[in-house]
Amino acid sequence: MLEEYRREYADFNTRQMREYYLFLSGQKTGLELTQIYERYSDLFTREVIEQFQQLRQETPAHFETNYASINHLLVFATDQYMENTAKTLTEEISQYEAAAKIEWQGQEIPLQGAFVAIKAERNRAARQAIYKKRAALTEDANDLRAERLMKLHTAAQALGHKSYTTLYEELRNQDYEELSRQLQNFLEKTEAVYITRMDEALRRDLNLKIEDAERVDALYFANLIGFDRHFPADQLLRVYAETMQGLGIAIEKQENVEVDSAERPRKSPRAFCAPIRIPEEVKLVIRPVGGQSDYQAMLHEAGHAQHYGWAAADLRPEFKYTGDYALTETYAFLFNHLPFDSAWLTEMLDFRNHTDFVRSVMVSRLMAIRRYAAKFIYECELHSGNSLTNAAERYAELQTDATKFKTGESEFLFDLDDAFYSSSYLRAWAFEVALREYLKTKFDRYWWRSKRAGDFLKEIWHTGDRYNADEMAAQIGLGKIGFDLLIDEFNQKLK
Numbered sequence: 401m402l403e404e405y406r407r408e409y410a411d412f413n414t415r416q417m418r419e420y421y422l423f424l425s426g427q428k429t430g431l432e433l434t435q436i437y438e439r440y441s442d443l444f445t446r447e448v449i450e451q452f453q454q455l456r457q458e459t460p461a462h463f464e465t466n467y468a469s470i471n472h473l474l475v476f477a478t479d480q481y482m483e484n485t486a487k488t489l490t491e492e493i494s495q496y497e498a499a500a501k502i503e504w505q506g507q508e509i510p511l512q513g514a515f516v517a518i519k520a521e522r523n524r525a526a527r528q529a530i531y532k533k534r535a536a537l538t539e540d541a542n543d544l545r546a547e548r549l550m551k552l553h554t555a556a557q558a559l560g561h562k563s564y565t566t567l568y569e570e571l572r573n574q575d576y577e578e579l580s581r582q583l584q585n586f587l588e589k590t591e592a593v594y595i596t597r598m599d600e601a602l603r604r605d606l607n608l609k610i611e612d613a614e615r616v617d618a619l620y621f622a623n624l625i626g627f628d629r630h631f632p633a634d635q636l637l638r639v640y641a642e643t644m645q646g647l648g649i650a651i652e653k654q655e656n657v658e659v660d661s662a663e664r665p666r667k668s669p670r671a672f673c674a675p676i677r678i679p680e681e682v683k684l685v686i687r688p689v690g691g692q693s694d695y696q697a698m699l700h701e702a703g704h705a706q707h708y709g710w711a712a713a714d715l716r717p718e719f720k721y722t723g724d725y726a727l728t729e730t731y732a733f734l735f736n737h738l739p740f741d742s743a744w745l746t747e748m749l750d751f752r753n754h755t756d757f758v759r760s761v762m763v764s765r766l767m768a769i770r771r772y773a774a775k776f777i778y779e780c781e782l783h784s785g786n787s788l789t790n791a792a793e794r795y796a797e798l799q800t801d802a803t804k805f806k807t808g809e810s811e812f813l814f815d816l817d818d819a820f821y822s823s824s825y826l827r828a829w830a831f832e833v834a835l836r837e838y839l840k841t842k843f844d845r846y847w848w849r850s851k852r853a854g855d856f857l858k859e860i861w862h863t864g865d866r867y868n869a870d871e872m873a874a875q876i877g878l879g880k881i882g883f884d885l886l887i888d889e890f891n892q893k894l895k
């Protein structure tokens with residue numbers, strides 16, 4: 401069964417990823433996934449899931465590779481099974497969102513565009529007005545989202561699990577209660593420095609005190625548009641090439657990792673990576689607009705692209721296309737973090753007077769991590785029970801407590817990722833500091849200039865998605881992934 405399954409599985413992933421790539425890069429008007437799902441629906445039935453569970457039980461754990469293989473395939477089948485059960489509602493919601501428009505100053509802006517408008521709107525009253533209209537539209541689809549959520553919960557129980565939470569804990573071999581405790585501790589230990597520095601930054605950039613700040617101000621603040629002139633659009637590709645050159649990666653010779661920078665009207669404004677065939681065909685799609693957030697997004701996606709681009713061709717397909725997202729996100733954050741590096745800013749962008757920028761971008765990063773910590777804690781609560789009573793209030797309360805930006809209830813079902821993706825980001829943020837410190841100690845304080853650091857990265861990227869983030873951290877010798885280094889980093893750099 402396995403050989404044929406693997407072939408079909410690899411085809412499914414490639415076709416699905418190619419469809420996303422063509423759609424998001426503006427080469428295709430509609431995203432047509434239904435056909436692909438129908439064609440490959442045999443890959444993720446309940447029977448298949450049961451067969452993999454059975455197979456896993458029968459495989460002795462000391463046959464590590466075979467055991468990991470079955471586990472990866474089980475993760476894939478379960479993820480897709482869950483997605484498939486909710487598919488009609490997912491489509492209904494996305495159709496609603498694609499059609500929803502708000503009226504603003506005589507113009508119609510789509511829902512997604514409202515976000516972009518808020519991020520660039522200097523006038524606070526205008527920001528608030530757009531946000532209010534957007535919130536009303538979000539609320540209109542909450543019934544559909546609630547229905548979808550209940551469907552997912554029922555599906556998790558139908559697979560024999562107590563709750564949606566326990567399904568993913570078991571599947572991903574994680575202890576979410578323990579992670580929640582660690583995050584609670586992270587929130588406590590970074591609270592004082594966060595409040596002081598965020599208040600300072602808000603007074604300077606927005607003429608606002610932290611006790612008056614709202615979620616809409618956070619969206620605008622995080623964009624840090626005051627520094628955009630230091631990050632010109634026309635230098636983005638050069639900076640990518642030179643950064644990789646420092647690690648001994650000549651991107652112009654790297655035929656399998658293609659930078660798609662073509663200008664197309666419907667192209668997604670946000671950079672993304674599409675690993676269509678790993679490692680033979682990986683796309684790094686960018687539409688340079690400049691600004692620090694554009695640079696961060698591009699470097700982040702470059703981390704994903706290099707990870708998949710250096711995966712060994714002879715890995716089993718399940719070690720290429722299915723893995724622990726925390727692992728690939730760790731590599732993405734490693735590059736994502738370069739604009740926080742004083743020497744890198746000077747060398748790559750000749751940005752010398754960067755003290756204020758580094759502080760602001762650090763505060764903004766701390767806000768993002770605190771926001772995700774609250775998001776994860778909320779998701780655990782939401783997915784452990786079976787009712788939505790108090791969920792909206794809980795969401796608002798947890799988000800407001802963590803970020804200090806007053807957050808309303810309207811996004812309590814919108815601001816959710818499936819399958820605890822938030823936990824992958826959080827574990828990746830924690831792993832990334834440890835990996836970065838390791839590269840600095842072992843190779844060079846300026847690790848991004850070291851060919852030896854590059855060789856090391858290529859070596860670990862070679863294993864693709866074979867290991868989860870915890871296993872990889874242990875193999876490098878970093879021990880268990882924890883949040884202490886991250887807590888220290890914020891307390892030192894923002895003190």
Ligand SMILES: [Zn+2]
Binds near residue numbers: 732
């Ligand atoms: Zn990512």
